[in-house]
Amino acid sequence: MMRILALTSLIFFLSFKFSFSQQKELPAERGIYIRTNPFSFLEIDAGVMLGVRYQWNKKFSATIDPTFIFFSPYYGADDYNSRPLGIKIRADVRYHFNKLPTDQKRYFIAPEFHYKYRTVDRTTTFGINCINQNCAYYMEDTYREIKTELGGSIKMGVDVPVDKRERLSIELYGGLG
Secondary structure, eight states, X not given: OHHHHHHHHHHHHHHHHHOOOOOOOOOOOOEEEEEEOTTGGGSSSEEEEEEEEEEOSSXXXXXXXXXXXXXXXXXXXXXXXXXXXXXXXXXXXXXXXXXXXXXXXXXXXXXXXXXXXXXXXXXXXXXXXOBTTBOSXXXXXXXXXXXXXXXXXXXXXXXXXXXXXXXXXXXXXXXXX
């Protein structure tokens, strides 16, 4: 009697695992999405960012966000001739958590890679043949400052759709790097 009860219980529980009923077919979440940051002109090395996100399944996607740097809104009055020029690249691989049935927000976690190369031509005054801060003469000259950054971070964020068809969304994230 116990064997029959155990066997029927096992069949009963396995039937839930392998059986299915009619379900609403969800659209495949694969595709290529264009990304931009409308506030990229406010960063210290500002420019235009136009990126791409490739979603290969429900859980994983990859993004690459290149930025062409061509100005900075924060240089002082003495940097009137400084015009930065360079490129910034951010790339990450994201793990997306499941959507809650009542919520359209998509939460994610991602390790991020960051690379920046920027040059600035600067003009300054140099002292020549200086001994104890007494210089024989001074010369004004231009030199090129090169800044290279390489780094990484871990970030968590949320992707919030703005329209009903989920074609436009806002992304908010924060992290450590």
